Amino acid sequence: MAAITICASLLALLLQPFQVRAVRVLEGYWDRWLLTAGLAGALARVQRWRWQTLRKRAERTVHGDTARRAQADARRRLAARPPLEVLLPTALGNALRAGELSAGERYGLTTLTSWPRLYFQISDRMAEILRSTRDALDSAVNLCWAFLVLVPTGGAALYDESAGWWWCSIASALAGVAYKGAITAAQTYSGLMHIAYDLHRFDLLTALHHRLPPDSDTEEETFYRLSELLAGTGSVDLPYDHGPSRWAGGSETSDEAR
Structure with missing residues (x-):
């Protein structure tokens, strides 16, 4: 039992870098x-x-x-x-893609290119909730893979003992339950991505020192141009706004600094 526990722990550490790949395979x-x-x-x-x-x-x-x-x-x-x-x-892939293709697009932002940058602007509370939800998704995916591996392994071990084949049926059922849990976690994560853009999309502009749009029409145009800039698809000229309390060419400082 100790050897199995140690080997399982080492295997989990070795497979950790492939977590994204494990999710993407189940996405389809x-x-x-x-x-x-x-x-x-x-x-x-x-x-x-x-x-x-x-x-x-x-x-x-x-x-x-x-x-x-x-x-x-x-x-x-x-x-x-x-x-x-x-x-x-797959249903898991569609649950995640729903967030990847609509969370930022509602405001003119391309989610896939802007999300890694916007994530660092969100509040601590939201970051904690996102991490918890993502951990739940990864855990469900890992359990699904573990039970899926048990099905052929158990079949090979019990091929001549038909009385024990029910283990394979249980492993299959548990894999299905884990996959369903992964779908639920993915839907929650996609919903949180939408909320993050609702609350923090302007924080992304502030962090990049770009001007805040005065209305919704200007907002969509600004975010569309910002998406092109982040994707590197063309030469986009967005005006900077460093504000009165920031360095501007090294010649101004805030009143507090003085």
Whole structure:
């Protein structure tokens, strides 16, 4: 038992750098591999069919309290999914992509390029909640992988003992429960990403010493240009605003510094 515990701990340390890869595989990024590209396409078609079914339920005319509750649930589930044309093969991938493609885009920011920078501007309370939710997601993914590995391992160990095959069924069921938990954590994380942009998108401009937009139209244009700048897609000229209390070319200091 001591040897198993030590080996398991060492294995966990060795696999820690591959945590992002473990999540991305369960998200459904399989097109780069020839053997899984066909499966990815088939599962993506299933996801699109589910998306269209939910949309029909959300848009149809209903009568009665039960039907209205079912329609409200369909609208909630549809809102937690990305648009039809960018659906991934798995529910976990779509739960995370919903946040990656809409959290900052509502304001003109590209989430994938701006999120690493905005994350350092969020409050300590939100950072703690985000870390906790991400840890829950990673833990659920790790448990899912662990139970998935137990299925073929148990099958190989018990191939000639049919009375013990129920262990494999339990491992499969636990892997499904862990995967469902990962989906729930991913949906929570995506929702927190939306909140982070709602509260701290202007802090990103302040940290980069750019002017704050006076209205929503100017805001969208400013964030769109900032996204191009962060992505390095072109030469974008955004005016700086260092403020009266900051160094401006090394010639001014704040009153407190004086």
